[in-house]
Amino acid sequence: MAATPPRHLSPRKKPRQARATLTLEAIFEATIQVLLAEGLHRLTTTRVAERAGVSVGTMYQYFPHKQALLYALNERYLDTVAERVEKACIEHHGASTAEMVEALVNAYWEAKTERADITRALYRSVVELDNEALIEAFSQRVDAATSAMLVSASDAVGGDRRLCNTTLLAVIFGTVRNVFERNLPAAVQADIRCQLVRMCVSYLAAARLSDG
Amino acid sequence: MAATPPRHLSPRKKPRQARATLTLEAIFEATIQVLLAEGLHRLTTTRVAERAGVSVGTMYQYFPHKQALLYALNERYLDTVAERVEKACIEHHGASTAEMVEALVNAYWEAKTERADITRALYRSVVELDNEALIEAFSQRVDAATSAMLVSASDAVGGDRRLCNTTLLAVIFGTVRNVFERNLPAAVQADIRCQLVRMCVSYLAAARLSDG
DNA sequence: GCAATATATGAAGGATTCTTCGCTTTGAGG
DNA sequence: CCTCAAAGCGAAGAATCCTTCATATATTGC
Structure with missing residues (x-):
């Protein structure tokens, strides 16, 4: 990584x-x-x-x-998350933008929530750990995977693709973390996840119209 | 708080x-x-x-x-952030949804970035601090402010307003934090901020169309 | 079976850290 | 000016914690 x-x-x-x-x-x-x-x-x-x-x-x-122990632990963890996201991305090459976004959100969300305890534990461990490089590597890896997926969309988005993609990831990563840390009831979490997909989809649609 | x-x-x-x-x-x-x-x-x-x-x-x-010291520090900080968001919300009662969203994002973003060092310091201090209640209180306070603002919109949104609002906040809070922790170049930060506004606006527009 | 490695052990040294408490200094009111 | 309460001080006790190293055990290749 x-x-x-x-x-x-x-x-x-x-x-x-x-x-x-x-x-x-x-x-x-x-x-x-x-x-x-x-x-x-x-x-x-x-x-x-x-x-x-x-x-x-x-x-x-x-x-x-x-x-070093904590560093290694995070490295392992981020690696599995990245793998799952990459897999989802590859599986949706050529699909519609909406399907892609949904797959992306789901993959990331599930990778994080499947073992929510671990996720939370690691969010904590990260403080005071010089892991900026780790996060950066992870981000770029995922960025590459989603970029490749999105350009292959049947209804490919116009405008500044790179910025679009970066924004998408910042929003998804951030939202998941926020929902996590607030430990909201499962039902609310599910609702927000669904809304997040809608938000991303409408964002991409809007980007296609205005800049495309 | x-x-x-x-x-x-x-x-x-x-x-x-x-x-x-x-x-x-x-x-x-x-x-x-x-x-x-x-x-x-x-x-x-x-x-x-x-x-x-x-x-x-x-x-x-x-x-x-x-x-207790860290707790008090966070309390103070969240209080000033909440105040600024509330102020922005009140000032935009009756405006259009788009203006509101922009004002909200700007208010929160600026409250966080104005003294980015402090924000970062506190993000760190929070670990191992039993501040869930603090965060929750903050969230609810902001939630109330933005809810009140949004229902007063000239082009009020339909659908599940509550969920809409919660999602909006989760996304905004989360994205800001994400951008922060990755310490992206200022230019990129500005770009993402702008995109975030667009994303929220198109989300609300879509919500209005489909559920309203 | 026998080196040569790879692993595992855990007591102890060295270094920090949190928190207390008896005592001193400062400020406010009369 | 005098007295009492508020504010401030900081050495020292008690509790952890990190890390090392000399020693012991297990595995592998031959």
């Missing part, structure tokens, strides 16, 4: 044996659980290790420090 | 003399500065006190603990 994870944040070594892979997995999972159950300020190397059923020393064999 | 700041987060006492007011102000300002210069994980009672030019003991005379 981020081609060059900043030196100081990159993992110490990769697992070479099977058990090491398991250990790593356990550590990641434990990190999420601690984050959820205790919050960021109680996310302690000791606590994570304990929950993962390993010793602290083991953790430090893979990560030079706590930050 | 939040009618009942949770007991454990409410300030210890209010200033009664002039110098105490100054001290409090200095503490708040110092908190922001430390947050900006050092980040959340280095936001220390000692550091804040030092920067404010007071002693740690003094801080604890007003706040029972660090969290």
Whole structure:
């Protein structure tokens, strides 16, 4: 994802044996659980290790420090989200703009809400983490995928396509996060999601008319 | 704002003399500065006190603990933002939907970007702060203001007004935050802001046609 | 079975941080 | 000027936390 994870944040070594892979997995999972159950300020190397059923020393064999662990966790997460969005985009090449927007919103929304707990945990972990590069890489990856999809639309949009696309993503990403953090009732969430699709669709339609 | 700041987060006492007011102000300002210069994980009672030019003991005379300080800071901040949005809403009663949306986006955007540093600092401080109630109160306050404005529109929108309004706010709040955190170049920010207005306007127009 | 590696352990050092409390200084009212 | 309450001070106790390293165990390749 981020081609060059900043030196100081990159993992110490990769697992070479099977058990090491398991250990790593356990550590990641434990990190999420601690984050959820205790919050960021109680996310302690000791606590994570304990929950993962390993010793602290083991953790430090893979990560030079706590930050690196969180960084890796976010990297993994963003990677799966990006993959799902890319998949949805590819599957809708050549469709109508409306179908594309709906597919995009749904893919992103579902990737985020499917395991809402994790999403929330990671939104929290991100503070104080030098992950701007990570976010940027993610954004560009998704941007590329949606751009490619949109130009292939049967009713392709006119105007400034690049700006259109950037705006679309900023709005979708932002709205999802907002809805998330406010922890609105599921019904309201569903409603907003539906409205968000309509909003994006009408936006693109308007863009087509005025600039196209 | 939040009618009942949770007991454990409410300030210890209010200033009664002039110098105490100054001290409090200095503490708040110092908190922001430390947050900006050092980040959340280095936001220390000692550091804040030092920067404010007071002693740690003094801080604890007003706040029972660090969290309460951050809580109060956010409360103040959200209050000023809400005020500005309310003002803009009132000033545009009776206008056209398009004018309203533009005024709303501008008011919120400017309230956030005018001192972008503070906004960013507070976005960070919020983690690990039990401020859901605060956010909720803010949202409802703004919701009320914008609802009142929109129903007074010369070209009032039909359909589910409540949902429309909630969506609008989720989108605007979310987008602003997203743009913020990605720290995009000013030019791009301006472009997106403009597009956001267009998007909201076309959404409302579409809502008027289909459900009205 | 035997090196050579890869993994895992966890006590302990070193560094911070939060918060308190006994005491001092300042301001307000009479 | 005097007294009381408000405001301010900051060293020190108690609690964590991060990270290392010397040691121990497991795996692999041969």
